[in-house]
Amino acid sequence: MQRGFKSRCEQTARRWRKRLGVSSEEALPYRRLADELDVVLWTPADVPGLDGETVRQLSVTDAGAWSAITVTLGGRHIVVVNSAQYERRIPNSVVHELAHIILGHSAARVDVSEDGHLWLSTHSREQESEADWLAATLLLPRDGLLPCFARRRNVTAVADRFEVSRELVRWRLNATGVARQLGGPHR
Helix, strand or coil: CCCCHHHHHHHHHHHHHHHHCCCCCCCCCHHHHHHHCCCEEECHHHCCCCCHHHHHHHHHHCHHHCCEEEEEECCEEEEEECCCCCHHHHHHHHHHHHHHHHCCCCCCEEEECCCCCEEEECCCHHHHHHHHHHHHHHHCCHHHHHHHHHHHCCHHHHHHHHCCCHHHHHHHHHHCCHHHHCCCCCC
16 A cells, blocks of 8 residues: 555545544444445345346355455446345445445456356455555544544444444454554453
């Protein structure tokens, strides 16, 4: 990541939260963020023309193999999210895809082969890292995470407050230095 990128992510999170009327200590209404970006959110069952066998493959058989993907259809971004994943993982999956859009990354391309298999062109590692960081910052901005964790000292309580996974809270506590600043996560 370029120098200053992480600070820019914090500023970006503040701007978007202000635009959405959400404080830094509240859960990010990711569906409203998608609406603001004019992005449609779908599950595999919502994809027109996707047969039941493919929906089952994506939602049951290979449900653990993917989180979300952005496609562009008619000039409009559509995020298809794996609705079978852990409920608290969904906000991060969706916001990761929205972060690619905010950052101006090119949408991944999906092609269908003659035998009906999907082929995906992915983003570069750097773009994935940038989207990871911005998504986590939008969901758990440092200026909200710090006071919230300082009051609660409980990863689960913070995850509940922000409606995200405990894993994401732990990652942000460590990545932002909040854990070190406050003496480490407790429970």
